[in-house]
Amino acid sequence: QVQLVESGGGLVQAGGSLRLTCVASGRTFSRVAWFRQAPGKEREIVASIAPSGGLKAYGDSVKGRFTISSDNAKNTVYLQMNSLKPEDTAVYYCAARVQIMGQYNYWGQGTQVTVSI
Numbered sequence: 001q002v003q004l005v006e007s008g009g010g011l012v013q014a015g016g017s018l019r020l021t022c023v024a025s026g027r028t029f030s031r032v033a034w035f036r037q038a039p040g041k042e043r044e045i046v047a048s049i050a051p052s053g054g055l056k057a058y059g060d061s062v063k064g065r066f067t068i069s070s071d072n073a074k075n076t077v078y079l080q081m082n083s084l085k086p087e088d089t090a091v092y093y094c095a096a097r098v099q100i101m102g103q104y105n106y107w108g109q110g111t112q113v114t115v116s117i
Helices: none
Strands: 005-008 008-013 020-024 031-037 043-047 056-058 068-069 078-081 092-095 109-116
Touching: 005 068, 005 092, 008 056, 020 031, 020 092, 031 078, 043 068, 056 068
Parallel strands: 008 109
Antiparallel strands: 005 020, 020 078, 031 043, 031 092, 043 056, 068 078, 092 109
């Protein structure tokens, strides 16, 4: 059974930091990503990583502020978020796929991140 379980969200002041954690189990994934969705906005990809090789990619809005990493021994992917801004407020989702390319097939339940002024 595939499970993606996120944790680490919360309320933080602008300029602060949070680290999100995604524990992925049940399959070997070729790529794991963090998405976010704010109220009234479309879901956007924040960052992604290939757990086996470490190849990373970031959305333009978070480059230089967020860092994605993985600990394969723990089947865990992290999203370190620094210099947070109010516009980073959203529900953050962990997603994974088995195939190298294509859509993400598996999703977590989401964790709320709220950045106050």
